[in-house]
Amino acid sequence: xxxxxxxxxxxxxxxxxxxxxxxxxxxxxxxxxxxxxxxxxxxxxxxxxxxxxxxxxxxxxxxxxxxxxxxxxxxxxxxxxxxxxxxxxxxxxxxxxxxxxxxxxxxxxxxxxxxxxxxxxxxxxxxxxxxxxxxxxxxxxxxxxxxxxxxxxxxxxxxxxxxxxxxxxxxxxxxxxxxxxxxxxxxxxxxxxxxxxxxxxxxxxxxxxxxxxxxxxxxxxxxxxxxxxxxxxxxxxxxxxxxxxxxxxxxxxxxxxxxxxxxxxxxxxxxxxxxxxxxxxxxxxxxxxxxxxxxxxxxxxxxxxxxxxxxxxxxxx
Numbered sequence: 001x002x003x004x005x006x007x008x009x010x011x012x013x014x015x016x017x018x019x020x021x022x023x024x025x026x027x028x029x030x031x032x033x034x035x036x037x038x039x040x041x042x043x044x045x046x047x048x049x050x051x052x053x054x055x056x057x058x059x060x061x062x063x064x065x066x067x068x069x070x071x072x073x074x075x076x077x078x079x080x081x082x083x084x085x086x087x088x089x090x091x092x093x094x095x096x097x098x099x100x101x102x103x104x105x106x107x108x109x110x111x112x113x114x115x116x117x118x119x120x121x122x123x124x125x126x127x128x129x130x131x132x133x134x135x136x137x138x139x140x141x142x143x144x145x146x147x148x149x150x151x152x153x154x155x156x157x158x159x160x161x162x163x164x165x166x167x168x169x170x171x172x173x174x175x176x177x178x179x180x181x182x183x184x185x186x187x188x189x190x191x192x193x194x195x196x197x198x199x200x201x202x203x204x205x206x207x208x209x210x211x212x213x214x215x216x217x218x219x220x221x222x223x224x225x226x227x228x229x230x231x232x233x234x235x236x237x238x239x240x241x242x243x244x245x246x247x248x249x250x251x252x253x254x255x256x257x258x259x260x261x262x263x264x265x266x267x268x269x270x271x272x273x274x275x276x277x278x279x280x281x282x283x284x285x286x287x288x289x290x291x292x293x294x295x296x297x298x299x300x301x302x303x304x305x306x307x308x309x310x311x312x313x314x315x316x317x
Contacts, residue, residue, distance in 0.1 A: 011049030064104030078112030
């Protein structure tokens with residue numbers, strides 16, 4: 001069994017290639033992928049060769065962890081049925097080609113336990129569930145804290161920042177302020193203000209959630225904290241983070257890293273999206289075919305008007 005897959009052969013060099021799939025076992029399913037999203041965080045780092053050392057890192061690789069498709073073959077121990085629509089957070093089924101994260105393919109093999117059945121009604125917006133789960137995990141902290149302070153400042157108005165802001169509003173908290181320096185991304189807010197930092201005079205934020213990935217931003221954020229305030233690092237940072245100690249000391253600042261989402265986070269946002277309480281509208285801005293993958297990836301990473309690029313695999317089966 002073979003598949004067409006996006007293969008990053010080396011930094012900034014990719015191709016749509018036909019490669020062999022590993023044979024499915026009794027606990028596996030075969031999925032025909034319908035849509036996959038391009039991540040402007042993790043996948044951009046794989047694309048430009050700046051990804052830090054990561055388990056399984058190396059080229060060639062198949063990227064992608066934002067895929068949705070339909071089960072076309074299911075083993076007796078897979079726990080899924082043929083015909084079910086599923087969210088696919090990636091796969092490792094390409095022989096000697098690494099699956100990091102392995103979701104950008106027309107067909108793939110995965111353990112049924114890794115996949116999540118989803119509603120037909122979500123359509124292509126299902127690819128956004130991974131980012132929604134990332135936002136949910138950051139603000140819930142997987143239940144590890146007794147008191148969660150929701151963000152009153154979010155830095156960055158890309159897809160992740162928008163989802164995080166929408167969740168805060170949905171939960172009934174005061175609408176957060178969102179910072180965005182790119183005028184092309186300052187629109188599209190749903191019930192919260194978006195400002196350029198230079199237009200924001202506040203210096204008393206209790207919880208600042210940074211989704212920008214800017215490793216140089218900590219000093220600026222510390223100066224905006226209220227005493228005892230918290231900075232949550234919810235982006236992905238390739239450079240060392242550092243900050244001046246004295247301002248952080250005077251504010252008794254707390255700094256927390258938000259880790260990768262877990263399955264309970266995905267199930268939580270799936271229910272919110274399927275019930276219609278969490279809107280995923282307005283976040284997918286661009287579409288392309290896998291045959292145009294090189295152009296699609298460059299657009300996703302270089303065009304400020306592109307919030308989320310989705311590849312349509314339905315004609316590649």
